[in-house]
Structure formats: structure tokens, C-alpha cells
Amino acid sequence: MMNQDTNNKNEFSPLGERGLLVVLGGGESGVGTAILGKQKGFDVFVSDSKQIVEKYKQVLLHHEINFEENQHTENLIFRANVVMKSPGIPEKAPIVKKLLELKIPVISEIEFAGQFTNATIVGITGSNGKTTTTLLTHHILKSAGLNVGMGGNIGKSFAQLVAEESYENFVLELSSFQLDGIEKFNSHIAIITNITPDHLDRYDYDFNKYIASKFRITKNQTENDYLIYDADNEAINNWLQTNTTKATLVPFSIEKELEFGAFLKDNTLTINIQKEIFTMPLSGLTLKGKHNTKNAMAATLAAQLLKVRKDFIKESLENFEGAEHRLEFVAKINGVEFINDSKATNVNATFYALECMDNTTVWIVGGVDKGNDYTDLLPLVREKVKAIVCLGIDNEKIKDTFGSVVDIIVETLGAEEAVKVAQKLSEKGDVVLLSPACASFDLFENYEDRGRQFKNAVKNL
The missing domain is CATH 3.40.1190.10 (Mur-like, catalytic domain)
Incomplete structure (x- = not known):
């Protein structure tokens, strides 16, 4: 299928013989690296342990780049001269650990x-x-x-x-x-x-x-x-x-x-x-x-x-008009402003968002906790937030932290439900703020998907 040079695993030089480039992950970074690698004369193989999204699969097929999905074929991957690991794959992943043990260079797309x-x-x-x-x-x-x-x-x-x-x-x-x-x-x-x-x-x-x-x-x-x-x-x-x-x-x-x-x-x-x-x-x-x-x-x-x-x-x-999903004004409905800050995936980002709120706020928060400590938010929440709408599967830490300072905390399992609940809890002059302080992978593909679903739900009110 490809020409592999297995005698030069520890030396990656773009100026020398290219050899085999294995790309772990068939997303944006992986497909981009595969395109560049093929252009520069590498034999390229893309391997993803999950299913590759259709739009990326079509790009790989168009460029005639070999790939696999839902598996890692180790006897092929371990013949690589260099491996590009997509940023979402942790170094603790078994395949990455084995590559490092074999002293096969594992680099990022940026490198x-x-x-x-x-x-x-x-x-x-x-x-x-x-x-x-x-x-x-x-x-x-x-x-x-x-x-x-x-x-x-x-x-x-x-x-x-x-x-x-x-x-x-x-x-x-x-x-x-x-x-x-x-x-x-x-x-x-x-x-x-x-x-x-x-x-x-x-x-x-x-x-x-x-x-x-x-x-x-x-x-x-x-x-x-x-x-x-x-x-x-x-x-x-x-x-x-x-x-x-x-x-x-x-x-x-x-x-x-x-x-x-x-x-x-x-x-x-x-x-x-x-x-x-x-x-x-x-x-x-x-x-x-x-x-x-x-x-x-x-x-x-x-x-x-x-x-x-x-x-x-x-x-x-x-x-300059600013970034989508970062304190993005969505709509004003019956005197209530809806703000999309889905990109706030950590506590500090949400701190900034709450700090910017001048009106009484109904706060939509929650998702995949990344080791969050919410205590820094307590003064702002006490001052500005009248109700909390949880948007996540596990909300215990949010309820434990804010239960003593906010009277109303409601749990929801989707953007549409969260928006409808937030609207019921708000009145003219309030702000409904989606600023989750968490990753989105429990209920959404990513923070963009979460933000888009929030905006669509607001527009459907």
C-alpha cells in the first residue's frame, strides 16, 4: 500500500527522505496535516479510533489519502517515521504511550x-x-x-x-x-x-x-x-x-x-x-x-x-464585531436580552461574562466539569444572578456551590429546555446568559454546537 522506511524512526527531517507519516485523528488538524504531508512527499496514513465525520472523509477520499476509522492498526502505525497526534488525544492514550516507548517522534500539527x-x-x-x-x-x-x-x-x-x-x-x-x-x-x-x-x-x-x-x-x-x-x-x-x-x-x-x-x-x-x-x-x-x-x-x-x-x-x-459564541448578543424578546457565551468553557471565562452583566441575570451553566472551583464566582453570582438553569448531566457541584446564594436552581438536559425555563424565570429588563464554565461534550458535539442550539432555541421562542 505504501513505501515505508523503518530504519530512520528517530530522525524526522522535512529535508530528507519523507517516509511514512501517520496521522492520529481524522478531524480538522489531522486532515490538514494529511493534505500537507502528501503534498510534501510523505506516504500518509490517517488512523482514527472513532468514526470520521463525513465531510473530513470526503476530503481524504478526494486527496486519495489512505485512512481507517473505528480502530488503530498498530502493526502499521508503529512503522511510522513520524506521527502527528491530534490535540484532542491525550499523551496518556495507550497508542501514544506505545509510540513514545518505541521512540517514534510524536508531534503536533503546529510543529x-x-x-x-x-x-x-x-x-x-x-x-x-x-x-x-x-x-x-x-x-x-x-x-x-x-x-x-x-x-x-x-x-x-x-x-x-x-x-x-x-x-x-x-x-x-x-x-x-x-x-x-x-x-x-x-x-x-x-x-x-x-x-x-x-x-x-x-x-x-x-x-x-x-x-x-x-x-x-x-x-x-x-x-x-x-x-x-x-x-x-x-x-x-x-x-x-x-x-x-x-x-x-x-x-x-x-x-x-x-x-x-x-x-x-x-x-x-x-x-x-x-x-x-x-x-x-x-x-x-x-x-x-x-x-x-x-x-x-x-x-x-x-x-x-x-x-x-x-x-x-x-x-x-x-x-471589529467580535467572536461568535463569546458574549454574543442573540436577541431581545419581551424586554429580556439573550447572550450566547458558549465559548466560556472554564470558570475564569464565566467570571468575565458575569462581570460584564449590568442587569439581573438568569444564568445557564454546566456541562463536563474539568476540575472547576466555582468559589471565585460566588460574589458575582450573589450580586447579579437571580436564578440558575443547569445544562449538563452532572450538576451536583453547581448545586452544592450556589444553592446557598441562589434560591432557584433548575436542571435541564438540552438547549431548548434550558432556554424555555430561563425565559419563564426572567422578566423585562433581565438578561439570560449562557456561560457554561464547562466543556460541552456530555450533551453537545462542541461549544459551537452548544452555542448554535442555544441561538436556535432563542429564535424559536
Whole structure:
């Protein structure tokens, strides 16, 4: 079926003989890697332990790429020269453990694709805000006329973009899972929006392991590169005090004035990294809330480092529309606003959402708990939330945490039911906020599916 070179398993060089590339996982990352791998001369085999979604299966068939589903054929997989592991597959998975024991390189899609482009990369990671910052950075650069693509953990996979486009710049959203699989990949400009506990189930419930994963984004940076970071974030500051990076540090803060970086002064976004200071009143930003001010700071810093003119930056900040499923206004029905924040899959994201609510709130929360500690939300819930609608299979922790501060807690098992219950519990002037603080895989395909079902349910009221 394929030509395999089994004598060179420990050395993966895109410049040498290609050999066999095995792709574990037939989703966005996997299919993108398969397309790029075939284009670059590898024998490619895609293996998925589950059924491959039809749209991805059709792409593999179109490109005449060999694949299997609902199984892993180990005697074939273990002949690989290099394996790309999709980010959803944990390192603890038996197949991955065996590959590592056999000293077969297991890398991420980001690592694989990065070796086939000379484009300037802006890499963006963080527990929250990375999608909005990625979209906004791309919006600014594209508006300024740069030849720029966007992908990674959002939109098309990085690998597919490298295979099919010829961008001179990339803005990539990078999850900790994607960063775990890098060895040589580098971003000229790296952004860490913030670090708060998330995905601890994948990191042995050790926050320090998760922090270290995020900081892999600066692992290969040089003196010519930049690390933009939230100077108000405790986890980031602690890491920087005890670790080093070669990159130039570019901080942003809404709490203190900085000699170098971005900060707030007199309700004005102020940036001092070039010879001329960039300023813009907060009232001019379309994105509202403290967290979005920080996202705007990070995106503006990146744009300035890439020599984008101030007028392009200002105009882009004034007309940017924001991310779907992140504090997205859906509708106002009988005086009640419905807000879709399905992308809030951890406690800190929901903290931001509740902080932004100016009206009495009916809060839809719940899903797959990733080791959540809800206690940070108690003051906001006590102040703003009049009723909780649980949207998950196991809601015990939510009921235990908030039962003493919220009188009404109702359990539901679907978006349509949750929306109907929330409407009954709300009155004119209230807000119904879907901000789950949890993953979605108990009742939905992903957070996008959850958000879409919520929006459809609202529109059907």
C-alpha cells in the first residue's frame, strides 16, 4: 500500500527522505496535516479510533489519502517515521504511550506545518481571550493590507493553510494541547492573554504543568522575537520571575502604568513601545469589558510591532464585531436580552461574562466539569444572578456551590429546555446568559454546537 522506511524512526527531517507519516485523528488538524504531508512527499496514513465525520472523509477520499476509522492498526502505525497526534488525544492514550516507548517522534500539527513555511507568525495562547485576540489581530493586519492568514485552533488548520495558500503572515490561535507537541516551532510574536486554571484533567490536576504548557510558546523564541503578556496575571508573573526567555518582553496592564508596553490612563488605551505613543479612548472600542480591553491591547501591540500604521489600528478597533459564541448578543424578546457565551468553557471565562452583566441575570451553566472551583464566582453570582438553569448531566457541584446564594436552581438536559425555563424565570429588563464554565461534550458535539442550539432555541421562542 505504501513505501515505508523503518530504519530512520528517530530522525524526522522535512529535508530528507519523507517516509511514512501517520496521522492520529481524522478531524480538522489531522486532515490538514494529511493534505500537507502528501503534498510534501510523505506516504500518509490517517488512523482514527472513532468514526470520521463525513465531510473530513470526503476530503481524504478526494486527496486519495489512505485512512481507517473505528480502530488503530498498530502493526502499521508503529512503522511510522513520524506521527502527528491530534490535540484532542491525550499523551496518556495507550497508542501514544506505545509510540513514545518505541521512540517514534510524536508531534503536533503546529510543529509539522511550521517546518514548511517561512511566514511571520503571531502565535496567541491563553486560558481566555485567545479567540477574540486572534480574530482582532487578524482583522487589524488584514485591514492594513498585509497578506495574512488565520487558523490553528480557530477556522482552518494551520497545516491546510500552509498546503493551500501562500500567506506571508499567519495569526494562529494555539491551545495548550497544540503547544505540548512542539519542538522547533516558533512565533516571531507570541501572545499569552492570561493563565488561569483550565484543562487540569489533562495535566494531572497540576496547575504548574498547565502553566508550563502555555509558556512553550516562547520556548524557541530568540532575541529578535517578542513575548506580549498580561502583566496583571499572577501565574504569568510568577513564571517570568523564575524562568527566562530570550524574547523581548512586551507587557500590558489595566492596573498599572508601564514605561514600556500598553496600559490605561484616564480611560485611554495608551501604548508606548515605539518612538511615538499610541492612544485611543476606551469609548472608541467596539469590544466592551475589562477583558476585552486587554485583548485590544495585545492585538494592538502585535500590530505595532509589525509596523502597522496607527490609523489602520484605530479604525479596526472601532469596527471589529467580535467572536461568535463569546458574549454574543442573540436577541431581545419581551424586554429580556439573550447572550450566547458558549465559548466560556472554564470558570475564569464565566467570571468575565458575569462581570460584564449590568442587569439581573438568569444564568445557564454546566456541562463536563474539568476540575472547576466555582468559589471565585460566588460574589458575582450573589450580586447579579437571580436564578440558575443547569445544562449538563452532572450538576451536583453547581448545586452544592450556589444553592446557598441562589434560591432557584433548575436542571435541564438540552438547549431548548434550558432556554424555555430561563425565559419563564426572567422578566423585562433581565438578561439570560449562557456561560457554561464547562466543556460541552456530555450533551453537545462542541461549544459551537452548544452555542448554535442555544441561538436556535432563542429564535424559536
